[in-house]
Amino acid sequence: MLKEEILKEFQKIVGDENIDDGEVTTNTYAYNWCVEFVNYLANKDPIPFSSIPKAIILPSTTEEVQKIVQLCNKYDIQFKAQSTGLGPWNQPSTDNCVILDLRRMNKIVKIDVKNLYVVVEPYVSGAQIQVEVMKFGLNIHMPGAGPMASALASHTSMCGPGFTSPQTGHSARNVLGTEWVLPTGKILRLGSLGLKKESDWYSGDGPGPSLRGIMRGWVGTKSGLGVFTRVAMKLFPYPCNTKYIAKGHSPLYDFHLPDFIRAYLLDCRNFKHLEKSLLRIEEEEIAFICSHMSSFAVMAIFSYSLESLMDKIAIGSMKKPLVIVIAARTKREFDYKQKVMNLIMDELNLTNIIGSKYEPKSLFYAECLRANLGYHGFIATGGFQSAKGQCDTAALCLNTERKNIPLKQKYIEKGVIANDFGEGAWMTSYESGHYFHMEVPTLFDQTNAESVKGIAEYMEESNQMDLVKHLGTPFFIEGDELHDEWGPHLMNYHIWLRKIKETFDPNGISDPGFYISSKKGDV
Amino acid sequence: MEEEEYQKMIKRCVRCSVCKWIPQVQIKSQKYASGCPAIDIYNFHPYSGGGKIIIALAYEMGRIKPTEELRDIVYKCTACGNCAVACKYMNTLEPLEIIMKLREKLVNTGCGPMPQQQAYIEAVKKVNNPYNEPHEKRTDWIPDDVTLDPNAKILYFVGCTSSYRRKEMAIATARIMNEAGVSFNILQNDEFCCGSPILRIGDTTTFEEILNKNLDIIESRGIETVVFSCAGCYDTFKVDYPLSRKFDFEVKHTVELFDELIESEQLKLTDNVPIIVTYHDPCHLGRNAERYEDWDGDVVPLMPLVSINIPPKPKRTGSKGIYDAPRKILKKIPGLKLLEMERIQEYAYCCGAGAGVKSAFPEMALKTANMRIEEAEDSGADFLVSACPFCSTNLQDGINDKKSKLKYFDISEILLMALGLEPEKLKQATAEVL
Amino acid sequence: MIMNNDNFLQNLTKICGSRNISREPKDLEEYSKDLSFLKGKSPLCIVWPSKSQEVIKIVKLANDLKFHVIPVSLNSRFKQHGNSIPRKDKSIILNLSRMNKILSINRKNRVVMVEPGVTFEKLIPILKKEGLKLLLPVMPTASQSVLATALEREPITIPRYHWDSSDPLLCIEVVFGTGDLFRTGTAAGPGTIKQQQKMGQAQVNPMGPTQFSPFRIIQGAQGSLGVVTWATLKLELFPSIQKVYHLQSDNIQDLLDLQYELLKYRLCDELFILNDVNLACLLKEDQQEISQLVGNLERWNLIFIISGRGPLANDKISYLEGDIDDISAELGLNFSKSKVEITDKEIFHFLNEPCENPWRMRLKGAYQDMFFLTSFEKLPKFISLMETKFEKDLGIYIQPINQGTSYHIEFDLLYDPKDINEMKSIKEKNMGVRAQLMDFGAFFSKPYGLWAKDVFSHHSLEIIDALKKVKKIFDPNNVLNPGVLCFDD
């Protein structure tokens, strides 16, 4: 609860109906996915509730956000911004925090067809953008989380891998002009947006150095360094014709396949063969989707329920599966791409399991195009989180996967995470194979205390392994403790990151829980 | 939902917000992507289906108390069930059932329902209808020229709203059946509220009494088929009654019956009805009208943490609602053109009236109706058609409030026009939109 | 510590060896000016370090003794923008040209790691042998530093490979203004570069470490935040077949419309538009030949290349040709044939090879360039403005960048350096026109030399404030290249 007079001041900014400090609302916002094991890791009670926010505020404009942030500075109250709000990184790290739910900032500000970008506010979902830009033959990059997630959050503040990354890259690299309310309440407009006259969204860099460098990294600052209120994001060609029709009824909609789309499911013999195949296919620049995943995960992306997952034995015993989707706008393009695939399959002695041993439902293609494959991670246990998250070459990703299997198996044997033979991994190419990332989706049961404890411990051990064996940096190195642990092994980056925090947030108002605080551990 | 399942399920929401939208692969525009009226209007997460699952958990954990704040949030929800369809596209949670159970718990502690809703419970108890109208006036709608057959095996259950508020629907239904030569009867003074409005606000005890009373009467009359023109009554009989007490008679919504009558040519659509319509799927005729299928399989542990149902447990996904019948009827009407809205069938957007919202939160009902009206307008149609007296009332309120040019008709009224029974009405209606 | 000539030189000598320091008046004179109109100060000396450790020591020394360090990657002969000549007393030139190793070439992961002294002349042929293609700006100078070019966000000619404005720059090793060594992106660790490579890593992910991407602030900083000692650069595979399209028109809009479609669907590799003057300068070296060619070219020239590789190279070419034909037909465009024969070879030459002397100098001996970013619709407006100001000897180059999300447009004012009047007039007009361009919304994302001040005055104070904060973090004593950008105002 807020003090009466402070509440009044916030109300003045957003109107009475757009702030709520009641018990029910604040408790609801204290809950999130995976909070139970985050709590466990922080030696707290492993319940799915974090610290309770003091109030939830629903601003509708950048100016309102700015005023809220200024008021937070005035009263020394921290804030946490959230867009679609999925995941523990949306949670306040102390009791002295308000949540800015940006749900009312839900406009597509502009679709710039000629300059191939779209400008949006925080609460516009990936699917909402996609359906609007498709009208111009264009597409948007969406994270694996799915089309319901905020595109702005992914581009400015979160991670950024997606199933279509071979063609649509990584969120962090698709950012153009950005409007950013700094933790002090000043509004920073990056790149061409900062021009006093004729400002526009087409560039987010400069003049001079690009402040995108402090805005986010491989992962975002997760509301640890202000609030992003509008962002311009690159658009990509929609990979095939834009008729998108799903008839019938939920969940097994009958998707009318666009003319030129085809999936390949290939089984590579071993990691070496897989690496070769990945690189070979990607350097031909033909794939819309190019993902390696375990057989278990392959079964999951083709399934719409746990029960139907279990009847996919035909594909359940693959060695090193590779899922490729090609799509084309014209028949010529399609024929060419298929020819290339045939050539490579001949060269590498691969056969397409789709069409021979297995035929996916048409819905699979609908989900490929709408980036809805990630959610299948929840099918088996209802609980899931990814360990790892390193990103560099295919070789690094596959080495990491290989070394991780025995570790994961150890926890599977303990019965605390579900059995995917230890192999559960998802790896995707970016920018036609210029780099790759891998993560290890791990299935747990959030209602089972042992399982919660188990995944937490597994995650910790997995991080340790990556650190010691030089396997790259996982996604979730965030918060003071992990930064202080990893920093010394990564050029003491934590010192610089902390200086950025200190400089741009002198009062420590932007919740540092999933970023870094300025106070601790400076060397 | 059984208590044990409830306790398990409320711990499983992943807060993905999928339930705020229609199923992702059905989104066709930014404007009509959302699926939950409550979150659309009130914005704070607890108003969404998933939000109410969190509330349920917080409540069970003693983190929140039964207060007015809690009550208001839980009742600002039309129980439209979009959240359940969206969640179960991939996940397995039952947000709507959890909301219902939560309401039941609030009623049991005396925290729920809303005072206006309590008033209509009292009315039902007293005069058998939530509108507090005299019971004896229930049959006032019956025109002289309608023929009833005391020996008929088909019963037309008129329902409170059609009897008192949307008489035109009851009349149209009766006339169409007469025209087709279907002999039917009504319960006259033995017809009482079906209990739907009471069930949806969580008073399961009163509901139980009502359903037993109704079933006793119907069963005592040797009825084979009960026909409903009200989607709410239909859903309650079809889906909710059997959960407490099984019965042998068949239940049918009028759109199903009319569709059959057209197919069998008992009804001949002779007249041109040159209008452009769009059809609103009532939640209670659509996604919520899917029966629970019996399942007594086994939960088999497959490996640690993973158990499966053998045989697979049927999931109520909204796919078995009544979607085709009304569309088939409309498409067969000569001269009529049907244009679809973006959100249809199991992912249709609610009219805004359901589950006690119209009485307790009229502003929410109206706002929701306005959004739906806008979507109907955007479809390019001049006429909005549906098959539920509740939707009818609320959507017409929306049309008036929004000063929309749309004209609303129940599907039975359109059918009357096609049967040549309402030439004047047709003339007048087309003149008005043109 | 107070700086005096003795301890300063002694220390530097200790670090780099006396052979790597020069105080020759001729050298000092050379590094005090460049081809811009900016007047610099004479540096105290020029130092040529040979490894990062030396750079660290020098920058630390500069912090201790309070002198300034101006990092330069190449010898200064063709430097143009006044960004690496001393603006302050007590400055030394840190010339990185002797750090010129190609540290690794990785065909599998399409990446190369180079030190700052590696030139285009050196790198291009070596990579070609491996079947690899460097992403080039339009005909760079042979002696130009590949790394420095990438650090300056020079536009590349293949916009579909320009996935991010920072491409082709990936990871860097950098000595910040504090003297601290840092590696960015995945190069940060865990583990040394060797240990990382053992695990299969090739420093191809520029993002990070973790929640920031410091390479982005070093890029475009004109050496004022850190000294880069190596970088990895993204490469592409060399095609086996290429087909040149050279379309000419009097109407730039037609060409713009076509290039938009080509880029939207990622149909071609190299893609840009040149006016007659600039195309002639790229094709011919001799003044007379250039002038003659200008007379025979249409005003606007769209050049794009389609390519194929491997056994299906021809299939790819024919699919692309077919799709491009369809698009041209849809747009209903008709382009004129060239009145002179320009061979594919000539075009490939300027696309793939560096030039000895800057091509922009070929016609008149000197030039001043103005380049900025803008959007598709605004291009014609800027062109008309410039064409009214400069009736002749105006080269124009339009490069879609960042996969078509913005356009680099460059106006090259060619003049005769021996003609004092011409030079004076160019100098005067130069500043005036820039101001006008800025008023029209030109986004000078790389503000150099004399006009940096003007650029920043056209931007919100918040940007300047934020940049200054960043400077304070990474170069708190203003040791590195003082006076550039907005840092000294």
Ligand SMILES: Cc1cc2nc3c(=O)[nH]c(=O)nc-3n(C[C@H](O)[C@H](O)[C@H](O)COP(=O)(O)OP(=O)(O)OC[C@H]3O[C@@H](n4cnc5c(N)ncnc54)[C@H](O)[C@@H]3O)c2cc1C
């Ligand atoms: C099944 C599944 C698969 C996933 N796969 C992927 C994947 O492939 N790739 C990937 O990148 N991620 C993945 N994720 C994680 C995913 O990115 C996040 O869970 C998801 O993006 C949630 O983010 P959101 O869009 O809802 O944004 P939010 O949850 O609203 O925000 C994410 C973070 O950014 C902060 N934030 C949000 N908006 C702002 C703002 N305007 N200003 C400042 N800070 C803000 C929040 O505080 C929070 O810390 C996956 C998650 C799931 C559940």
Ligand code: SF4
């Ligand atoms: S109820 Fe279902 S759809 Fe809604 S947030 Fe929870 S898990 Fe997601």
Ligand code: SF4
């Ligand atoms: S039942 Fe309808 S109104 Fe209620 S939470 Fe679910 S979707 Fe929203």
